[in-house]
Structures are given as C-alpha cells and as structure tokens.
Amino acid sequence: MSDDCLFEVCTSVNSCTKQTTFGTGMWLGSGQNFTVVDSPGFGDSDQEDDLLIQEMMSVLKNSVGYTHSILLLLNGQQTRFTESLQSMLKQMSSIFGEQWWDFLTVGVSFWSYDPTEIEKRNITCTYYPQSCKDEAWFQREMNSQFQEKFHVTKNFSYVFTDAWSQTFPHKLDQVEQDHWQEETQAFWDIITSEENEFEFKTIDDILQENRDMKQQIKWLNDVITNNISDLAAAVTQNDVAIVQNSNAVERNGGDINSLNSQITDVQM
Secondary structure (H helix, E strand, O other): OOOOOOOOOOOOOOOOOOOOOEEEHHHHHHEEEEEEOOOOOOOOOOOOOOHHHHHHHHHHHHHHHOOOOEEEEEEEOOOOOOOHHHHHHHHHHHHHHHHHHHHEEEEEEEEEEOHHHHHHHHHHHHHHHOOOHHHHHHHHHHHHHHHHHHOOOOOOEEEEHHHHHHHOOOOOOHHHHEEEHHHHHHHHHHHHHHOEEEOOOOOOHHHHHHHHHHHHHHHHHHHHHHHHHHHHHHHHHHHHHHHHHHHHHHHHHHHHHHHOOOOOOOHO
16 A cells, blocks of 8 residues: 555554544545545454444544445455444444435455456356356345345445555556456446435434424424314304304294294284
8 A cells, every 4th residue: 555545554353443534635546536534443352343433423423524425345255244343333323314324335345356356256157156256146145134134125336446456466457457447436426426415413413303303292292282272162162152053043933933923913
C-alpha cells in the first residue's frame, strides 16, 4: 500500500483500526471528491465490539451526519456470518431502523481475479456445477443468510473489490486491474445514483424520538377522547330534542284532530 494511504493497513489477525475515522479525497486518486468512513473490524479477540459500536455511532452522527451509501465489507472466503457480525448488524438495525438496509451494498474482499484463480472457478463451474463457487453463487449464499438471519426480503448489490490487486506484483497484472476498475466503477455508479440521504442517529436520538412520539400519541388520544365526549353530549342533546319533537308532533296531531272535529260541527 502507498505511504499516503488515508487509513492504516495491517496484516495481523486483529484489526488495527480501533477508532472510526473518516477523510475526504478523490475517487481512485483522480476522480470526484467524496468522503469515506472507515469503521473498526468487529469480532476481533480484543472483545471490544460494544465499545467500538458506540464510538462508531457517535462519529457517524456527530461528525459525518449522513451518507448516500453504506458498504459492508465481507471476506469472500467465508459464507457464514460470525456472531459478532450478526450482533453488530442487529444493533445497527435497532438504532438506524429498517431503512438502513436500503442503502447497503456488499463489498467482497479476498476474491482474487488473478487469471489462474479465474480459470479455476470457470473450470469448476463448467465441469462440476454442483461445486461451482463463482460470484453468482456467493451472492445467492449471502442473500440467503441476510434473509434468514435479518428477515430482509431484498437481494443486495455486490462489488468484488479485492484490495490486494492494488499491491505489488498484482498491479502488473492487467486482468486484475481491469476487474478492479470494473468493480469500483460499479460501486461508484451505485453511490452516485442514490438521490436520497441516510441520516445517522444515535441511541439518544431514537429514545428522544420515542418520547416525542409518545407525547404525540397521548395528545391524539386526548383529542379523540374529547371529541368522543363532545359527540356523546351532542347525541344526548339530539335524543332529547327528538323526544321533545315527537311529543310536540303528538300534541300537534291532537290539536289537528280537535280542529277537524270543530270544522265538522260547524259544517253540520
């Protein structure tokens, strides 16, 4: 990796990113300016997931504010969600709401586009389709995991961005570079085609929204209760008026009968 890399890269088992960081730069070094946020890796042996999630949420809310796209980076060599990853995704769903899934794109790392690896996948899929593990297979497997564990119905978009293709000697392989350009362009198209913004919120924001919603519901209940009371009173008044009118109609009927009798007597 280059010395001026915005985010630290390490080769140890644990993530060397212990804080959520962000920066602004040009897309692929020469394109349009954009802001990218790098969150810590979850599920490391440090057992710091809860603290890392709280710190990440604080940075996203207070420093970043919103996004047009969320990239969930998965290891292409694994097709099962770890417990820590599931916990993190569930917490984010609880805090951000179900809407956040609409902004999610899945990035796949450790998916080599070395010509030899491509040929191996192609041969397997051609002659042993039951053992085929190509891009389409990975997407089906992961979409199934999302739907089973998080009850989402959508099929996510995937970009197979293998960062190792940007290291030596992979940079000398034109096939790997072509795939890198193709996959990163696909992700850029996803980002720039999204017209809506996703606003980040913290747990405190959600709790405050809940309190506000409860107050609004109480106000609406009071309005409805008062309206029902007013309607009940109006119905009672109408019932009384109906009775009074009925009595008046009966009296008027009696008076009419009496007058009819008098008219009959005069005529006779």
